[in-house]
Amino acid sequence: VEFILDRGEELAPRWHDLVHEFDYPQPNGWYYFEKDPETGLNTETPVDRSQSRPPAPWSYKGFRLLHGLIFEKEGPLFKPMRAMSRAIDGSRLEHLFTRLEHLGKEFTSECMHCGDCALVDVAYFCPMSQCPKSQRNGPCGGSLEGWCEVYPNEKKCVYVRAYDRLKHYGAEDSLVAYRVPPVNYDLRFTSSWLNFYMGRDHTAKRIGLGPPGEE
Structure with missing residues (x-):
């Protein structure tokens, strides 16, 4: 010593x-x-990382555009979509509307039809299908060097992929801007679009969107 x-x-x-x-x-x-x-x-x-932003895929840009048009309160199609949803909800058209929505989201996002959609929370990746543990509120902590704990060196953690998408717009902090609650299984196999516009899902509650006529 x-x-x-x-x-x-x-x-x-x-x-x-x-x-x-x-x-x-x-x-x-x-x-x-x-x-x-x-x-x-x-x-x-x-370190200045403003110049090292990964490119955003066109699919993500398309999702952002669509979301801004129909799901943002200031979007030009928000009110028409909400009025249409109010008319469809509980009608004979609801099953067809739900089926068409699911088919579209299954094709683009491998939708699991949870009815409480979290696409907007994870840069338009479905955490229910893209994460083996269906983590909706951040990574599990088991990933190593960006790889999924369950599929190491095979599949990137969905939150790493979401971070890369958001970084292109300087919006990576949105991943920790609010808490995403567990999925509401009471809404399973129902239309997430109707659930949003009718004020039933977690996103509607987060932004203060109640049922039509009750706000």
């Missing part, structure tokens, strides 16, 4: 010269702070 302490005191005046012997960066590793090239230590300046 005495030797170690003496050796430490001997090396202390030139510790900057020894930093490289304790620096083992991972290839393509993620580091929050900029590195000081002179000392090899971190600076207090966060």
Whole structure:
């Protein structure tokens, strides 16, 4: 112990010269702070990642456009869609409407027909089908280097994929902007669109959208 302490005191005046012997960066590793090239230590300046945004696929751009048109309260088609949903809800057309919606979302998003849609919460990925654990409120914590814990080196974690999509628009913080509740199984196999416009699903409740005539 005495030797170690003496050796430490001997090396202390030139510790900057020894930093490289304790620096083992991972290839393509993620580091929050900029590195000081002179000392090899971190600076207090966060890395500028504004220029390293991955491209957004056209499918995601299409989902964003559609959502803005019909699901945002300020969207030009929001009121017509809500009026139509009110007319369809509980009518003989509801089954057909639900079936057509599910077929479309099954084709584009591998929809699991939960009736309490979380596409908007995960960058238009369905967490029920894209996550083996159906995690709706963030990753499970078991992923390694972005890979799914259940399918390592085969399938990326859906939240990593969502982060990449959102980063293109600088909107990655939306993943932690609010808590997504567990799926409401009372709505299973029903139309998520009708559930939204009629104020029944979690998204409608989050934005304060109640049943028509009761707001």
